[in-house]
Amino acid sequence: MELYKLTVHEAADLINKREVTSQQIVQSTLQQINEVDKDVKAFITLADERALEESRQLDASVADEEGLSVLAGIPFGVEDNICTEGVRTTCASKMLENFVPPYSATVVSRIAQQKGILMGKLNTDEFSMGLTTESSYFHETRNPWDLNRIAGGASAGAAAAVAADEVFYALATDTGGSLRRAAAFCGVVGLKPTYGMVSRYGVISSGSSMDQVGPVAKDVKDCAIVFQAIAGRDMADPMTAKAMTSNYVQALADDVNGLRIGLLRECFDQGVDKDVKDAVLNAVKSLEGLGAHVEEVSLPSIEHAPAAYCVILSAEASSNLGRYDGIKYGYRVERCQDLDELYKKTRTQGFGDEVKLRVMLGTYALSAGNYERYYLQALKIRTIIKNEFEKAFEKFDIIVLPTCPTTALRFGDKVDNALAIFLADKYTAPASIAGLPAITVPCGFDTKGLPIGMQFIGKAFDESTLFRAAFTFEQNTDYHIKRPAIDWR
Amino acid sequence: MKYEVVIGLEVHAELSTQSKAFCGCSTKFGAVPNTQCCPVCIGMPGVLPVINKKALEYTIKAGLALNCRIARYTKMDRKNYFYPDLPRACQISQYDVPVCQNGYLDIVVNGQTRRIGINRIHLEEDAGKLLHDQYADSTLVDLNRSGVPLIEIVTEPDLRSAEEAKVFLETLRSILRYIDVSDCKMEEGSLRCDVNISVRPEGQKEFGVRTEMKNLNSFRAVYRAIEYEANRQISILEEGGTVLRETRRWDDSAGKSFSMRAKEHAQDYRYFPEPDLPPIEIDDEWVEEIRKQIPELPAQKQRRYVEEFGLPEYDAGILTSSRDLADYFERCVKLYENPKTISNWLMGDFLRLVNEKNIEISDVPVTPENLVKLFKLIDSKVISGPIAKTVFEEMFDTGKDPEAIVEEKGLKQITDRDELVKVIKKVLAENPKSVEDYKNGKKKALGFLVGQTMKATKGKANPQLVNEILLEELEK
Numbered sequence: 001m002e003l004y005k006l007t008v009h010e011a012a013d014l015i016n017k018r019e020v021t022s023q024q025i026v027q028s029t030l031q032q033i034n035e036v037d038k039d040v041k042a043f044i045t046l047a048d049e050r051a052l053e054e055s056r057q058l059d060a061s062v063a064d065e066e067g068l069s070v071l072a073g074i075p076f077g078v079e080d081n082i083c084t085e086g087v088r089t090t091c092a093s094k095m096l097e098n099f100v101p102p103y104s105a106t107v108v109s110r111i112a113q114q115k116g117i118l119m120g121k122l123n124t125d126e127f128s129m130g131l132t133t134e135s136s137y138f139h140e141t142r143n144p145w146d147l148n149r150i151a152g153g154a155s156a157g158a159a160a161a162v163a164a165d166e167v168f169y170a171l172a173t174d175t176g177g178s179l180r181r182a183a184a185f186c187g188v189v190g191l192k193p194t195y196g197m198v199s200r201y202g203v204i205s206s207g208s209s210m211d212q213v214g215p216v217a218k219d220v221k222d223c224a225i226v227f228q229a230i231a232g233r234d235m236a237d238p239m240t241a242k243a244m245t246s247n248y249v250q251a252l253a254d255d256v257n258g259l260r261i262g263l264l265r266e267c268f269d270q271g272v273d274k275d276v277k278d279a280v281l282n283a284v285k286s287l288e289g290l291g292a293h294v295e296e297v298s299l300p301s302i303e304h305a306p307a308a309y310c311v312i313l314s315a316e317a318s319s320n321l322g323r324y325d326g327i328k329y330g331y332r333v334e335r336c337q338d339l340d341e342l343y344k345k346t347r348t349q350g351f352g353d354e355v356k357l358r359v360m361l362g363t364y365a366l367s368a369g370n371y372e373r374y375y376l377q378a379l380k381i382r383t384i385i386k387n388e389f390e391k392a393f394e395k396f397d398i399i400v401l402p403t404c405p406t407t408a409l410r411f412g413d414k415v416d417n418a419l420a421i422f423l424a425d426k427y428t429a430p431a432s433i434a435g436l437p438a439i440t441v442p443c444g445f446d447t448k449g450l451p452i453g454m455q456f457i458g459k460a461f462d463e464s465t466l467f468r469a470a471f472t473f474e475q476n477t478d479y480h481i482k483r484p485a486i487d488w489r
Numbered sequence: 490m491k492y493e494v495v496i497g498l499e500v501h502a503e504l505s506t507q508s509k510a511f512c513g514c515s516t517k518f519g520a521v522p523n524t525q526c527c528p529v530c531i532g533m534p535g536v537l538p539v540i541n542k543k544a545l546e547y548t549i550k551a552g553l554a555l556n557c558r559i560a561r562y563t564k565m566d567r568k569n570y571f572y573p574d575l576p577r578a579c580q581i582s583q584y585d586v587p588v589c590q591n592g593y594l595d596i597v598v599n600g601q602t603r604r605i606g607i608n609r610i611h612l613e614e615d616a617g618k619l620l621h622d623q624y625a626d627s628t629l630v631d632l633n634r635s636g637v638p639l640i641e642i643v644t645e646p647d648l649r650s651a652e653e654a655k656v657f658l659e660t661l662r663s664i665l666r667y668i669d670v671s672d673c674k675m676e677e678g679s680l681r682c683d684v685n686i687s688v689r690p691e692g693q694k695e696f697g698v699r700t701e702m703k704n705l706n707s708f709r710a711v712y713r714a715i716e717y718e719a720n721r722q723i724s725i726l727e728e729g730g731t732v733l734r735e736t737r738r739w740d741d742s743a744g745k746s747f748s749m750r751a752k753e754h755a756q757d758y759r760y761f762p763e764p765d766l767p768p769i770e771i772d773d774e775w776v777e778e779i780r781k782q783i784p785e786l787p788a789q790k791q792r793r794y795v796e797e798f799g800l801p802e803y804d805a806g807i808l809t810s811s812r813d814l815a816d817y818f819e820r821c822v823k824l825y826e827n828p829k830t831i832s833n834w835l836m837g838d839f840l841r842l843v844n845e846k847n848i849e850i851s852d853v854p855v856t857p858e859n860l861v862k863l864f865k866l867i868d869s870k871v872i873s874g875p876i877a878k879t880v881f882e883e884m885f886d887t888g889k890d891p892e893a894i895v896e897e898k899g900l901k902q903i904t905d906r907d908e909l910v911k912v913i914k915k916v917l918a919e920n921p922k923s924v925e926d927y928k929n930g931k932k933k934a935l936g937f938l939v940g941q942t943m944k945a946t947k948g949k950a951n952p953q954l955v956n957e958i959l960l961e962e963l964e965k
Binding site: 081082083089091096099101102103105200201202203204205207208209235236237238239315316318319322323325327328329339343363366367368371375 | 534
């Protein structure tokens with residue numbers, strides 16, 4: 001049996017029945033990584049020895065009758081902007097090339113408590129800023145469906161690793177669409193939780209008011225299982241909500257009867273590939289056939305979401321990245337004449353272009369005189385968009401739209417399509433700046449055979465409804481079962 | 490032309506919370522460098538601040554004690570700048586919505602009460618410390634202080650002289666200590682002060698151009714720096730020049746200030762709301778709870794001591810200058826009916842020894858019960874006043890009961906008339922010259938003879954009785 005191909009819930013079942021061991025699963029997964037990662041390049045750091053040791057210990061310590069957590073013994077990967085104690089965490093930057101954190105992010109600790117097996121750290125854009133991993137200091141991650149194409153960005157390593165069966169699931173971050181976009185491009189499931197639902201402690205800050213960690217998984221059930229494990233209040237992150245989390249796995253139901261779905265008009269007009277539009281509309285039609293009510297909804301202000309997102313992200317990031325100054329840890333240029341030179345050279349050499357661009361933009365947006373013109377204005381747009389969503393949610397349970405207007409682009413297309421990529425934020429940034437939960441599920445393929453993602457946006461803290469809609473769609477289709485035809489092997 | 494000096498202060502007081510403002514590290518002063526820090530206060534990647542509610546409580550408490558309006562909704566902001574002692578390259582502070590606003594503090598200068606406006610008090614975190622002296626070619630960073638909570642108290646430009654500024658600071662310090670929010674030790678840096686100062690011709694409404702003075706490490710330095718800066722500005726104006734808006738550094742040993750940077754080079758701190766901390770709501774109930782914790786403040790206490798105990802204004806002022814001393818006094822007053830005697834002892838030998846031994850009042854081993862016992866020994870003439878001083882010094886050293894000391898050392902007063910007559914006769918016989926002098930009208934000689942008698946009895950003779958007997962004997 002090709003164990004690495006299983007889902008979390010399938011593998012957990014076998015482990016619990018003692019039909020396979022964690023070691024067997026880890027070994028099988030490592031083999032797959034060896035096989036494919038030289039092409040996919042999802043990993044920055046592989047923790048293979050540690051993973052084998054952990055699985056060995058787990059197998060040895062488990063008594064025959066002991067019930068295990070569903071995540072126990074199952075390999076997962078972590079985007080490299082999430083701290084893992086004792087395992088190098090680089091943020092795909094020269095600045096942190098050798099940084100080994102003495103602590104784990106809360107999300108990682110929570111999985112560790114359930115005895116999940118960390119396989120390693122997954123590629124991302126430098127400080128998660130980018131859409132292609134071309135800004136990674138290490139290498140580009142390639143789309144398992146077509147190695148000449150991007151796997152998204154910044155969370156490309158996470159999505160590609162899951163799509164290529166190199167890990168069973170991954171933890172990744174989503175600030176403006178990173179996780180969702182990559183998941184859509186790679187044909188897997190990805191959830192960006194409500195802001196405040198998942199702890200950000202130990203997650204290297206980019207846009208603090210939007211950063212969230214979510215699961216990238218092979219199917220909706222796995223996604224709910226992982227979300228269940230990481231969600232909930234954390235005293236180390238004051239922005240986590242006091243609200244109790246429900247049991248998301250038990251609540252998965254193949255039932256959308258009466259579910260009110262709003263079809264987001266602004267995201268089906270010009271700019272969307274025909275294949276993408278058709279696939280999503282078809283998917284919505286099938287949900288309608290299963291009993292959902294579908295109606296068009298308009299959120300006119302979301303056309304401003306990319307601009308507002310850009311300003312807020314850059315402003316927050318410019319401040320968050322100030323700490324990389326060569327003084328305490330990370331890259332430092334030696335033999336400088338004075339402090340100013342140390343700062344300037346360290347930051348000039350330690351950061352790549354994309355990061356510098358954001359830092360400059362953000363510094364500009366926060367500077368005296370510009371604060372009101374840009375930052376404050378962006379916050380106002382955020383409020384307007386939030387209000388529009390709130391109003392829409394009086395009438396609808398979820399809002400549906402494509403996750404991206406296109407399928408995965410080729411490497412190098414970036415320059416020509418810079419504006420198109422900026423506009424892609426129109427599809428993912430609205431949920432980010434409004435702090436709302438959004439899930440992407442595979443809903444078809446374009447004529448080139450590349451996966452298409454459908455996105456549901458839900459009410460704040462109502463991940464349950466997102467899961468229900470996504471699960472129902474999945475139960476009645478088979479897009480999620482399709483894996484890249486890995487003939488390039 | 491006569492000039493008026495206009496002064497506003499920015500006072501930073503470190504809050505005496507057990508743990509730092511945004512993490513659980515200790516705030517204790519003087520630890521080995523970098524032993525009181527964690528990923529949060531050294532700004533490691535991905536860590537997040539969590540506000541210490543106590544720090545907020547102390548800020549509110551200071552605001553209430555300084556008659557401020559307490560915001561019901563406030564937030565923390567980020568102040569961005571690069572410096573090696575600031576590990577995140579941004580300080581968590583407050584920009585446009587401070588916790589406290591619009592307060593005042595009454596000070597008494599030369600018998601006149603002056604009301605000094607408090608513009609705002611806000612909460613922020615302290616930075617670390619740079620150590621330049623260890624190695625010639627490098628600077629070390631100590632982050633023990635990084636993240637220690639601070640309040641910044643900004644006054645209105647209401648102060649008019651160095652003396653007023655000094656009294657303001659003394660009064661402020663006393664209040665902050667009374668309400669137990671800061672230990673205000675300038676030498677440990679837990680109280681720091683920047684001075685904004687300008688001068689204008691008397692009668693002119695508009696303020697002159699101000700300068701900001703930094704590096705003031707004692708109240709004396711504040712006083713001297715203001716005097717110096719006022720004179721410097723006045724000389725410039727009198728010579729027809731203009732004062733530059735700038736930040737200056739006070740060099741206390743040189744007794745001079747030096748220009749640090751012109752205001753046009755002022756940094757843009759790019760303040761924005763701290764995205765890692767939720768906005769703060771302060772409800773009435775909490776404010777009232779904190780208000781209840783505020784003890785009687787020094788000015789009120791001083792007034793009460795004058796009215797209730799009939800003490801002179803001066804005594805009351807000294808006794809209430811520190812809460813510990815006032816508490817000590819009040820414990821004594823409950824046990825002993827003569828407040829003035831207590832006051833005299835406390836202001837005299839008690840404070841003298843506290844200062845000499847450089848200890849805290851709370852560490853004085855003499856209990857109020859024992860001090861009162863000492864008074865009662867004097868009142869019942871068991872010991873004399875001079876002996877009492879010796880006993881007190883021993884009590885101060887050992888914390889022993891005065892009765893035990895008197896017993897042990899045989900210090901009881903000699904009140905036996907016959908015994909004293911014998912001693913005095915001997916003294917007179919040994920000092921014929923003084924007796925002669927006295928009889929010739931040199932009344933001063935009596936004092937000498939009293940002294941000799943006291944010496945002969947090792948100070949134990951009852952002085953009144955000695956006087957009486959001496960006079961009788963000399964008249965014979």
